[in-house]
Amino acid sequence: xxxxxxxxxxxxxxxxxxxxxxxxxxxxxxxxxxxxxxxxxxxxxxxxxxxxxxxxxxxxxxxxxxxxxxxxxxxxxxxxxxxxxxxxxxxxxxxxxxxxxxxxxxxxxxxxxxxxxxxxxxxxxxxxxxxxxxxxxxxxxxxxxxxxxxxxxxxxxxxxxxxxxxxxxxxxxxxxxxxxxxxxxxx
Ligand SMILES: Cc1cc2nc3c(=O)[nH]c(=O)nc-3n(C[C@H](O)[C@H](O)[C@H](O)COP(=O)(O)O)c2cc1C
Numbered sequence: 001x002x003x004x005x006x007x008x009x010x011x012x013x014x015x016x017x018x019x020x021x022x023x024x025x026x027x028x029x030x031x032x033x034x035x036x037x038x039x040x041x042x043x044x045x046x047x048x049x050x051x052x053x054x055x056x057x058x059x060x061x062x063x064x065x066x067x068x069x070x071x072x073x074x075x076x077x078x079x080x081x082x083x084x085x086x087x088x089x090x091x092x093x094x095x096x097x098x099x100x101x102x103x104x105x106x107x108x109x110x111x112x113x114x115x116x117x118x119x120x121x122x123x124x125x126x127x128x129x130x131x132x133x134x135x136x137x138x139x140x141x142x143x144x145x146x147x148x149x150x151x152x153x154x155x156x157x158x159x160x161x162x163x164x165x166x167x168x169x170x171x172x173x174x175x176x177x178x179x180x181x182x183x184x185x186x187x
Contacts, residue, residue: 006033007038008055009038009066010088012132019035022173023035026181051083052078052083054086055067056088072118084124091103
């Protein structure tokens with residue numbers, strides 16, 4: 001059995017539901033999967049895992065501190081394992097006026113540079129959109145998101161229930177997870 005661990009950090013919830021979907025696909029592909037929200041639980045040991053997926057929401061151009069701490073703490077051990085990194089961010093669902101170079105720059109900053117920073121060579125990097133629940137948002141997020149609502153709509157967000165806007169491409173997330181499973185199972 002191939003054992004996988006998904007470790008994530010979220011503020012607004014997108015990285016949690018993306019992690020659950022990735023876990024579902026990995027299980028369908030035959031992996032044994034544990035999912036840990038780094039804000040609620042601290043991982044003590046990663047020895048038994050063959051594949052480690054680390055996901056973070058992005059705010060103000062940065063990863064959350066808890067998943068980043070995980071990378072820092074286990075960087076030595078992670079170098080000997082298969083690793084996948086992904087982020088949930090606004091930049092993955094750009095507005096029509098946003099330049100492709102800006103999107104490429106964000107992708108590099110949040111994923112490639114993060115891998116380099118911790119001397120990792122991930123088997124997969126996932127650049128996914130976010131979800132914005134206007135019914136249930138911390139005050140600091142609603143200040144930012146009320147101002148950004150026009151941009152959010154322009155980026156193709158779908159209102160999946162009243163007040164909940166989702167910019168994720170679920171097919172791309174599932175395809176990424178299937179690719180990850182194939183890499184984990186390839187020995
Ligand atoms: C206050 C705030 C700041 C944000 N800053 C950025 C940013 O710098 N870059 C970006 O691409 N997305 C940014 N976003 C969008 C988030 O990345 C998006 O909401 C994502 O869903 C966050 O992940 P989470 O839902 O798992 O917390 C920001 C959102 C908020 C509310």
